[in-house]
Amino acid sequence: MSIKITVRSDLELGVWQGMGGAITEATAYNFAKLPPAKQEKFLDAYYGKDGLDYRWLRISVGSNDFCLKSYEYTKKVDLSDFSIEHDQKWLLPLLKRVLKRKRLKTLASPWSPPKCLKWPPIQRHGGFLKPWRYERYADYLYKWLDAYATEGVKIDYLSPQNEPHATQIWESCRYSYRAQRKLARTLSRLNVELLLWDHNKKYLAKVADKLLPDSPAAGLCFHWYNGTHPDQMWRVRQKYPDKMLVSSEMCCGFSPYGPDWSRDAQLYLGEIIADINCGTSAWIDWNMLLSYEGGPSYCHNFVKSPIILNEAGSDFILTPIYKALKNFAKLCPAGSKIVRCDYDSIEVAAVARKLNRGYELILVNLTDKPQKLTIEQGGHEKTIKLAASALKSVKL
Numbered sequence: 001m002s003i004k005i006t007v008r009s010d011l012e013l014g015v016w017q018g019m020g021g022a023i024t025e026a027t028a029y030n031f032a033k034l035p036p037a038k039q040e041k042f043l044d045a046y047y048g049k050d051g052l053d054y055r056w057l058r059i060s061v062g063s064n065d066f067c068l069k070s071y072e073y074t075k076k077v078d079l080s081d082f083s084i085e086h087d088q089k090w091l092l093p094l095l096k097r098v099l100k101r102k103r104l105k106t107l108a109s110p111w112s113p114p115k116c117l118k119w120p121p122i123q124r125h126g127g128f129l130k131p132w133r134y135e136r137y138a139d140y141l142y143k144w145l146d147a148y149a150t151e152g153v154k155i156d157y158l159s160p161q162n163e164p165h166a167t168q169i170w171e172s173c174r175y176s177y178r179a180q181r182k183l184a185r186t187l188s189r190l191n192v193e194l195l196l197w198d199h200n201k202k203y204l205a206k207v208a209d210k211l212l213p214d215s216p217a218a219g220l221c222f223h224w225y226n227g228t229h230p231d232q233m234w235r236v237r238q239k240y241p242d243k244m245l246v247s248s249e250m251c252c253g254f255s256p257y258g259p260d261w262s263r264d265a266q267l268y269l270g271e272i273i274a275d276i277n278c279g280t281s282a283w284i285d286w287n288m289l290l291s292y293e294g295g296p297s298y299c300h301n302f303v304k305s306p307i308i309l310n311e312a313g314s315d316f317i318l319t320p321i322y323k324a325l326k327n328f329a330k331l332c333p334a335g336s337k338i339v340r341c342d343y344d345s346i347e348v349a350a351v352a353r354k355l356n357r358g359y360e361l362i363l364v365n366l367t368d369k370p371q372k373l374t375i376e377q378g379g380h381e382k383t384i385k386l387a388a389s390a391l392k393s394v395k396l
Contacts, residue, residue: 003345007352007359007377007396011340013237013279016353018334019272019325020056020104021046021288022249026066026296027305028090030289033313042316045307046288047102052325055334057098058248058284059155061110061144063123064162065170065301066287070123077116077133079140084147095153107157107221107248107284108145109198111171113137118173124299126167126174134186142190159198159221159248160187166199170299177210188216195221198248204232205239212240219244230274237279247275251286254294254302257317262389264304265324269364269391272328273349277341285325289316324391331362331393347371348386352396361394 021027031039045051063071074082084092098104115121117133117140129137145155160183164175175183184194194217197207201222208220220236220243237245250271252264272283287305291313294302306322309315336353341361343350348371352361363386365371371386377396386392 002372002374002383003343003348004374004376005348005350005361005363006342007361007375008340008342009354009359009378012354013276013338013340014281016276016332016334016336016338017105017282018055019052019283019285019329020054020058021285021306022058022060023091023094023098024060024064024066024287025068025087025091026291027287027289028094029068029296030291030309030313031094032090033309034316035314038315042289042307043098043101045316045318045322047098052322052329053334054102055104056107056246056282056284057095057104058107058109059095059148059153060162061108061141062112062114063171064111065168065299066290066295066297068296069298070171072114072123073144074114074140075116077136079136079143082140082143082147084144084151092151092153096151099153105157105282106153106155107159107195107246108148108155108192109159109162109248110141110173111162112173114140123171124169126172128174129179129183134183137183138186138190141187145190145192155192157195157218157221157246158187158190158192159195160184161198163199163223164197170301177207180211181215184211184215184217193218195219195244195246195248197222199223200226201229201232202226204229205235208236208240208243212243217243219246221246221248223248224250224271228271228274230278233275233278233280241279245275245278245280247271247280247283249284249286251303251305252321254304257292257308257319261304262320265320266364266366266389268321269324269328270349270366272325273351273362273364276332276338277349277351279338327391328362331360331391348373352377355395359396361396362391363394364391365389 290305339352
C-alpha cells in the first residue's frame, strides 16, 4: 500500500530561518575542557557552512538543570546586589566567542525568578511569582538584558518562563494562563520580542487560544517532550498565521553511547520536518555539548546531545544525532521557502521547499521497513520507494 503525499504549492509557509542550540553552563564547562584546536573544530561543526550552520541560540536567564550548581543574580527585592559575575567564568566567554563568529538570533528563557520575588521563596520545586512583584520582575529582566548587552550578547527574543505548567526538582515556576498573559503585558515594555509558552505541544491549539488573542507577543515557542502533535501545530498556524512558531527545546533521555542513538537521530528528523511543515520558523536543540555521561547536571538529569565529549574529556564525538542534523541542514538550508505537504501517516514526515524552478520534497522514513510513496504536485503523480530509516530529497 502506498502513502500519498501532496505538495501544496498554493500554501507557502514563509522562510525557514534555520536551526540552533542552547549554550548552557554544562556546554560551556565541557567546551573549556577541550584543547584550543578542538574548540575551533567544535565551533566549525555547529556554526560553519560545512557543519550545521546554526542560526539561532538559546540562553538561560540564571541557573537551570544543566549547571554545576543552582545560583541567582540577586537576593534582594530592590535588586541592589544584582550581578552576572557567575556567568563570567564559562558561559559568557563561550557566548562571546560564538557571537564574534556569527550574528545569531537569540532566545532567552528564565527557569525561575529570584527566590525573593516568589512564594514560597524557592527557586526549585515550582512556586509562584508574587502577584505584586510583576513590575519588579520586569526590572530584574531589564537588568539582565542590559548586562548581557554590555557584554556584547544582544537578546532578540524572550520567553517569560521555561515550562510554566511544570513543577520540577530543578529551577521552575508555575504560571496560570491568566498569569502568563499578565506577565506578557508587564514585559512588553522591554526592548525584546516575546515568545510565550516554552512548553510541550500536546494542547498547543488550546494554549494559543489562551495566550495569543490581544497579546503583545510575537508568537509561541514549544518543546518536544510529549510528542510531535502536527495536528495541534497546524491548527495554530492556520488560526494565527501572523504569529511566529519556534521549536525551543528537544533532547532524548540518557543511555550509554552506542548504536541505539541512531533511533534518537530518527526522532530528531521526524520532529524537525513535521514542525517545519506546520509553519515553524526555527528549531533550537537543547545542550550542544555534554560529557560522555550526559552532564554535568547538578540535579542528575542526564540526557543526550548531538556532540559529546569522549570518555577522557580530551576530544568530542559527532553522534548519529549530529550526523542526521547535518544531512538535513544540507537538504533544507536556512533561507529556504517552505511549502506545505499534506499526508496522513505517522510512518513518514515530509516538507517541501520552493526552488527557482519547481520544488524539492524532503522525506524521512520513520520506520525500519521500506515505504512506497505516491507524490502529487500540480496534478502530476510519481511513485518512489523510500528505504528503511532513510532521509531523502526528491526534485519535482
